[in-house]
Amino acid sequence: IPHLFFQKQSEKAGIKLPEAGRYAVGNVFLPSGKDTEQGQQIMERAVVTEGLELLGWRDVPVDNTTIGVTARSVEPVIKQIFVGAGADIKDQLAFERRLYCVRKRTAWGVRRAGLNDNNENFYACSLSSKTLIYKGQLMAPQLETYYLDLKDPDMVSALALAHSRYSTNTFPSWGRAQPFRYIAHNGEINTVRGNQNWMRARESMFESPLFKDINMILPVIAPGGSDSADFDQALEMLFLTGRSLAHAMMMMIPEPWSGHETMDEDKSGFYEFHASMMEPWDGPASIAFTDGETCGAVLDRNGLRPSRYYVTKAGLVIMASEVGVVPVDEADIVYKGRLQPGKMFLIDINEGRIISDEELKAKIATQKPYKKWVEENQVDLKDLPETVYKFEPDYDSLLTRQTAFGYTVEDIKFIMAPMVGTAQEATGSMGNDTPLAVLSQKPQLLFHYFKQLFAQVTNPAIDSIREELVMSMEATLGKERNLLDESPEHCRKLKVEHPILSGKEMEKIRNLDQEDLKTVVLSTLFPVSEGEKGVERALDSLCHKASQAIEEGATILVLSDKGIDAGHATLPSLLATAGLHHHLLREGTRTRVGLIVETGEAREMMHFALLIGYGAGAVYPYLAYETVAQIANEAMYVEKQDMDTAINNFVKATRKGLFKIIAKMGISTIQSYRGAQIFEAVGLNDDVIERFFTGTPSRVSGANLDVLAKEALARHQRAFSSELFSQLDLGGDYHWRRGEEKHMLNPHAIGLLQHATRSNDYVTFKKFSQHADKESTRQCTLRGLFNFKETTPIPIEEVEPVEEITKRFCTGAMSIGSISREAHETLAIAMNRLGGKSNTGEGGEDSARYTLDANGDDRRSKIKQVASGRFGVNSFYLANADEMQIKIAQGAKPGEGGQLPGHKVSEYIAMIRSSTPGVALISPPPHH
DSSP states (O other): OOHHHHHHHHHHTTOOOOSTTSEEEEEEEEOSTTHHHHHHHHHHHHHHHTTOEEEEEEEOOBOGGGSOHHHHHTOOEEEEEEEEOOTTOOSHHHHHHHHHHHHHHHHHHHHHHTOOSTTSSOEEEEEESSOOOOOOSOOTTHHHHHBGGGGOTTOOOSOOOOOOOOOSSSOOOTTTOSOOSSEEEEEOOTTHHHHHHHHHHHGGGOOOTTOSOGGGGOSSSOTTOOHHHHHHHHHHHHHHTTOOHHHHHHHHSOOOOTTOTTSOHHHHHHHHHHHTTOOOOOSSEEEEEEOSSEEEEEEOTTOOSOOEEEEETTSOEEEESSTTSSOOOGGGEEEEEEOOTTOEEEEETTTTEEEOHHHHHHHHHTSSOHHHHHHHHOEEGGGSOOOSOOOOOOHHHHHHHHHHTTOOHHIIIIIIHHHHHHSSOOOOOSOOOSOOTTTOSSOOOGGGGEEEOOOOSSOOOOOTTTTGGGOBOOEEESOOOOTTOOOGGGGOSEEESOSBOOHHHHHHHHTOEETTEEEEEEEOEEEGGGTTHHHHHHHHHHHHHHHHHHHTTOOEEEEEOTTOBTTEEEOOHHHHHHHHHHHHHHHTOGGGOEEEEEOSSOOSHHHHHHHHHTTOSEEEOHHHHHHHHHHHHHTSSSOOOOHHHHHHHHHHHHHHHHHHHHHHTTOOBHHHHTTOOOEEESSBOHHHHHHHSTTOOBSSOOBOHHHHHHHHHHHHHHHHSSSOOSSOOOOOSSSOOTTSSOOSSOHHHHHHHHHHHHHTOHHHHHHHHHIIIIIIHHHHOSGGGOOOOOOOOOOGGGSOOHHHHGGGOBOOOOOBTTBOHHHHHHHHHHHHHHTOBOBOGGGOOOGGGGSOOTTSOOOOOSEEEEOTTOTTOOHHHHHTOSEEEEOOBOTTSSSSSSEEOGGGOOHHHHHHHTSOTTOOEEOOSBOO
16 A cells, blocks of 8 residues: 555545554445445445444546547446544454455445446445555556556555456456456466355355454355456455465465375375365466565466566566566566466565465465374275175166166267277267257257357367376365364365266265265155156255255265166256255255265266266266176177276276366366356256256256156156067167157258269259258257348349359368368369368368369368377478468367377378378377
């Protein structure tokens, strides 16, 4: 706080200030018009209620002539409030806590008065005796011309923290501008929805002697902020409830510790202890932070955001996202450095020195015996006593149960058998021409109504194979305790190394009955006789029994669908898991219990990801294991192998697959992915979303609970009907099959296209296009449901000639190999004839195509792509480019970036890509 500056300004405003440190200044955005005074009054009442002294208000002088039209149209009234410390406040940190309560009380009052529209009408940028924030919906150069205070030579500070950043995952506003009260954040918190939910769930257990009424600071995370604002609010709470700022940062952005063999034991003990208390806020992040006495920065565990610094002879430290932000004479620089992944950089202004990451973390990690607490209290699943368990598949009822859970021959052939045979996730060609689940005429698993979001802003993908050190599948299950305290009991939880449990592990957990570790199994079955209404009754009953079990001391709940028979069907596992998860969140008991799903339904990567993403701590896919045993025993699509090897291969494949899925979202730990809800629903009714999948984006409504119940009952009826059947349904999702799922590329469509092209018959081609555009698309996609509105056409003379329009045509970047040589070359010829551009994709291009054909056709693609695998990239290839496209990352693709299965790597493809025929080719997700 620039005390000299405010002494002079307060005199002009008729305000008498006490000594430095005994008063606070707040920069406040207020609504304009008649609401300005009401906003001030609400804040004044909060100051008095907290026993502090209202010293007065000052109008902040601004010049808005240089800011943009949009910013000016929503410009708030900006005032500074001066608050004096009460006589009962003995230290500055206690003063800061009281000011925190003033802000929280004000926020409550503002919301009740209807003045706050998600941080856009009323916002306290800062209210502190240590720091002061000037910010707004401004470009960086506009800040000093807008705020006239910043030109005053008395505006002196030991530190300055600045960040020019527009909001990328929320709409920009004055209140959402950076920096926030404690941080400036460059990056994305990809797990923010889960972090919000878990923080809200923990609030019910908050207790602290530092606050008279802990409820006054709730909710910790106010609605309407960006991911950075939410992080800042969580950090502020952890700091003001008793931890140092560096300690709180270590909790929220921990180093990769679980696979770090050389890490100091005390430090790994610190991280393991705190992993029992809260999940990381995961994603690419460079975060600068300050409390006015210390100033530092931390980098995410992957180092996905740059941070570089200079130290000058005069003792000035400059840190920025890149070098050269502030001009400095090289002769004045003592040394330069950069922040390492997971490391922290801290300056103590009172001590006047830089504290190294090693010194800082060693001090924090040894302030309590964290390692000892973990060793004495945490229970490792592998250390639990063995149970009398033997895996014995029930082959007699296997077909019936597989049918009830919707298994098909395709599931076994294309998804599970490759996992058994190779210990790898199954791969296939991209593209899905079957209907969305909500448009399908076949019963659908609930999983099919969801799509995982992808990191679409600025996230480079994580390479989960080559960067395995930063990845972690470890998680803890059990009861959390008060986040604001630390004790040995805080780590009294069950540690699991992998969320996909084996049969032996499941039996160990089922029999768990120790102090603070007690398992209760809850059935998700319901009587078939109750029909569709039985689903809702079963969900209500499940939630009631879960709440009761928690009250009776259960710390691990197992949701089990074992025991289906002709009279009993099961709830969809995802519906039961997400429904119970959100019920317990609303009830405030979610952190008192861990959830495990024992299900016959889950069998592929997306199923596991969804269950974990909606709150499951672990999954036991018992029917998948029995199916794997059948595949191994009968050598179904794989060579014969023993059951144990087959199941181990299946689990190993799920580990790799889950790593790929979370890495695609810029997430490194399964603990952060748990409950993060990084999905979008397509075709579920609003009531279903609101009750069972709260907070999930859903732009298109559709199936209600009755429809989901009908689909579940249809599968059950097929399994237990009197009709005799000797094999599973064939499927029809991956291949077109008569009478099965509809495909846009069906024999009729392909036949019309082949006939039209071979006979060069335009009439037949129009039949194909009509079938493709109207019939197939309409029945399979959302875009097919749209019709053009009736409008008044413009004169054709005002439209560009078709020859000019086609010059802007470009093909998608599909590589040769992913599509056939003939298709790839035909696209290039067509684009070159039209004057457009075709794209090679990432598979290179045959140099023979650089010579014109005898008829004058040109098979050369004008756009040459360079991807992370560099397949086919050489100087001749690049010299024959009109445009070059460099693919920086492939985070939006499923799997390991771009993959070309081995069977597609022919001798011709291998020649172009400089590789070996028959060997699968993988482009790493990031472009190293």
